[in-house]
Amino acid sequence: MQESSQNRLREEAGKLLSAAAVEVVVGYGDGHGGDGVRPLFARTPDEAAGLVWNDACVHNLATYLSREPCRQILLRGGKVGIVAKGCDARALVVLLQEGQIARESVHVIGMVCDGVLDPGAAVSGGTAGSSGAVLPKCRQCEVQTPPLYDTLVGDPAGAAAAEGDPLEDVKDLQSMSLEERWSFWTGHLARCIKCYACRQACPMCYCATCITEKSEPQWIDKPSHLKGALAYHLIRAMHLAGRCVSCGECGRACPMDIPVDKISRYLAGQVEEAFDYKAGMDPEATPAFRTYREDDPEDFIR
Amino acid sequence: MVSKSDLSSVIARAVSAGYEVYAPGKRNGKVYLEKADDGASPELDHVITVNGVKDILLPRCEPLADFNLTDVSIESIDAPAAGRVLLATRPCDAASLVILDAILLDPARDTRYARMREETVVVTVACSRADAACFCTSMGYGPHDETGSDVILLPAGDSYLVRPLTEKGKAFIGEVGLEADAGGEPDSPPQLTRTVRTEGLKAWLDENFESEKWRDVSINCIGCGACYYLCPTCHCFDITDEAGVARGRRYRIWDCCSFADFTKMAGHQPRVGRHARYRQRIMHKFKYTVDNVNLTACVGDGRCIRHCPVGVDIGEILESLPEGGAARRGGPEPGSREG
Numbered sequence: 053m054q055e056s057s058q059n060r061l062r063e064e065a066g067k068l069l070s071a072a073a074v075e076v077v078v079g080y081g082d083g084h085g086g087d088g089v090r091p092l093f094a095r096t097p098d099e100a101a102g103l104v105w106n107d108a109c110v111h112n113l114a115t116y117l118s119r120e121p122c123r124q125i126l127l128r129g130g131k132v133g134i135v136a137k138g139c140d141a142r143a144l145v146v147l148l149q150e151g152q153i154a155r156e157s158v159h160v161i162g163m164v165c166d167g168v169l170d171p172g173a174a175v176s177g178g179t180a181g182s183s184g185a186v187l188p189k190c191r192q193c194e195v196q197t198p199p200l201y202d203t204l205v206g207d208p209a210g211a212a213a214a215e216g217d218p219l220e221d222v223k224d225l226q227s228m229s230l231e232e233r234w235s236f237w238t239g240h241l242a243r244c245i246k247c248y249a250c251r252q253a254c255p256m257c258y259c260a261t262c263i264t265e266k267s268e269p270q271w272i273d274k275p276s277h278l279k280g281a282l283a284y285h286l287i288r289a290m291h292l293a294g295r296c297v298s299c300g301e302c303g304r305a306c307p308m309d310i311p312v313d314k315i316s317r318y319l320a321g322q323v324e325e326a327f328d329y330k331a332g333m334d335p336e337a338t339p340a341f342r343t344y345r346e347d348d349p350e351d352f353i354r
Numbered sequence: 355m356v357s358k359s360d361l362s363s364v365i366a367r368a369v370s371a372g373y374e375v376y377a378p379g380k381r382n383g384k385v386y387l388e389k390a391d392d393g394a395s396p397e398l399d400h401v402i403t404v405n406g407v408k409d410i411l412l413p414r415c416e417p418l419a420d421f422n423l424t425d426v427s428i429e430s431i432d433a434p435a436a437g438r439v440l441l442a443t444r445p446c447d448a449a450s451l452v453i454l455d456a457i458l459l460d461p462a463r464d465t466r467y468a469r470m471r472e473e474t475v476v477v478t479v480a481c482s483r484a485d486a487a488c489f490c491t492s493m494g495y496g497p498h499d500e501t502g503s504d505v506i507l508l509p510a511g512d513s514y515l516v517r518p519l520t521e522k523g524k525a526f527i528g529e530v531g532l533e534a535d536a537g538g539e540p541d542s543p544p545q546l547t548r549t550v551r552t553e554g555l556k557a558w559l560d561e562n563f564e565s566e567k568w569r570d571v572s573i574n575c576i577g578c579g580a581c582y583y584l585c586p587t588c589h590c591f592d593i594t595d596e597a598g599v600a601r602g603r604r605y606r607i608w609d610c611c612s613f614a615d616f617t618k619m620a621g622h623q624p625r626v627g628r629h630a631r632y633r634q635r636i637m638h639k640f641k642y643t644v645d646n647v648n649l650t651a652c653v654g655d656g657r658c659i660r661h662c663p664v665g666v667d668i669g670e671i672l673e674s675l676p677e678g679g680a681a682r683r684g685g686p687e688p689g690s691r692e693g
Contacts, residue, residue, distance in 0.1 A: 083665050083667075084659075084665070084667040084669070084670045085486070087486060088665065089665070090574060090664055090665025090666075091574050091664055091665070093573050093574075111663075111664060115576060116576075119576065119577070119628070120569075120573075120627060120628055120629075121569075121573070245405075245414050245579075245583045245608070246414075246579075246583075246607075246608075247578055247579035247580045247582070247583045247584075248578050248579055248613070249576075249578035249579070249580040249663055251578070252576040252577050252578035252663075253576060253578070253663050253664075261614070265613070265614055265615045267615065270594070270595075273596055274592070274594040274605075274607055275415040275594060275596070275605045275607045276414050276415045276607065276608070277415050277605075280415070301663075304663065305578065305580070305663035307404055307580045307583075307584055307661045308386075308404070309381060309382050309384055309404075
């Protein structure tokens with residue numbers, strides 16, 4: 053099924069490029085030496101033949117829309133094609149809602165996805181996903197079929213159904229006391245080297261200048277001591293509340309093995325609980341922080 | 355000879371001899387070089403730690419001085435003087451120190467690094483295996499290379515042959531009760547699967563500061579600092595103050611050319627665009643350092659390849675740059691936003 057999806061993907065991307073309907077298709081290609089998978093920018097029909105679709109396609113490519121060359125193409129009114137799994141398409145929905153992309157300037161090739169493999173095993177030199185286990189987020193996936201697409205590749209009826217609670221793995225945080233949570237996070241964040249891989253991998257972190265880069269005044273302590281790391285991760289958490297689509301890319305990108313994604317996913321759970329809103333599920337919905345209701349809960353304000 | 359299982363008692367003896375010991379330790383299946391307590395037993399079966407030895411000798415966040423604006427006083431904070439031992443580092447990490455020495459000790463002397471370095475014993479455990487990212491042999495080193503080590507432990511079955519290489523190393527093995535092995539046959543070094551061809555690279559870099567290839571090779575890069583901060587030879591830093599109304603502290607912190615505010619000065623950003631920043635990374639390692647100290651600032655440890663979240667592969671890029679002269683295609687125009 054993956055192979056037929058891959059053929060279909062190549063065909064669709066090739067058609068878009070030959071018809072000059074898009075200037076580039078951002079998708080996945082083979083890693084160096086055929087090892088694993090990495091992002092591929094296909095600009096010609098020939099290059100589209102190098103696109104791959106398999107269970108190592110873990111990256112959320114939506115982060116590239118705010119970067120060169122996509123950003124420049126979009127700014128001058130050009131069109132970009134992008135390959136998106138369900139979780140990636142949720143990010144595209146938020147980017148649309150927030151006015152970062154125009155609907156007509158992006159051609160979304162949505163992929164019906166059964167889950168991608170946990171690339172953790174690649175670190176010791178194996179191929180991506182050689183552990184054979186799907187990422188935890190995939191076991192609880194609610195968007196095997198992307199919530200937004202122009203072309204759908206794969207059979208929605210054939211997708212495996214979600215099991216369990218998408219926020220299952222942040223439940224352990226909920227059950228901790230305040231002190232336990234503090235020690236959990238300070239223990240992790242003390243190791244943060246401030247490489248900002250979490251921010252850069254995040255499709256929602258598209259600010260032209262991150263507040264961490266503002267030096268007049270210096271709002272956020274630059275050093276990677278605990279105070280500086282906490283300041284950065286807390287402000288990122290606040291910026292992502294109600295916007296995080298739980299793609300988990302921040303956690304995957306972290307070289308220090310800090311479960312960064314748990315922070316924003318925890319907040320996603322809080323927003324869902326308080327406002328019954330999940331970011332990126334419905335392009336027609338109004339985001340939680342853009343609505344006001346008389347009966348909005350406020351008991352979380354303490 | 356020292357048996358593998360006895361390395362934990364070497365840690366214990368080094369700790370009781372007053373050394374701060376740093377050794378590989380496992381966390382969530384990944385291995386990091388970290389401070390080892392008395393009683394710790396080092397990881398030995400990994401390929402290489404996630405972090406490099408610069409983590410210890412050129413720390414990511416170093417307080418330099420406290421200042422007080424009320425009485426206009428400055429109190430400098432010295433680098434820690436205690437002797438430390440980097441136990442069970444890999445040969446590429448030890449070699450990275452020789453490169454850092456060449457850059458940081460002469461002619462301008464980084465006194466903090468110098469002090470830390472003088473007080474540090476490097477005890478290397480030669481490699482028993484390599485992974486697909488390792489390319490040390492292409493950079494002139496190897497799985498059993500001695501560059502930069504004070505002592506090298508060469509695997510021989512379940513034990514290591516102990517080879518002190520410097521006076522510091524001889525003194526250290528004496529202190530922890532290890533005996534030098536003059537003879538003995540170590541296991542043969544692992545065969546690397548990766549070769550990175552660098553013929554013509556320097557000549558190409560000399561001529562191609564402006565090339566469309568820079569956009570091509572950096573297109574996947576998302577502009578984070580993971581490869582820079584894990585790299586054992588990247589050494590750029592920033593100085594930053596944390597100031598309250600009356601008092602403050604000055605720090606030296608890691609910085610890197612991947613970031614938009616790197617070397618940004620009043621009214622001028624010298625590297626606009628990700629390609630310009632990635633170019634700086636390659637130029638610094640494979641041209642500027644060669645021009646300045648006649649060393650390539652890369653030891654082939656492969657961390658940047660292993661840990662890049664988007665599969666950027668420096669070996670592939672180094673090989674592709676001099677190939678075929680011009681770029682494969684024209685790149686996009688430069689834009690205002692970069693990150």
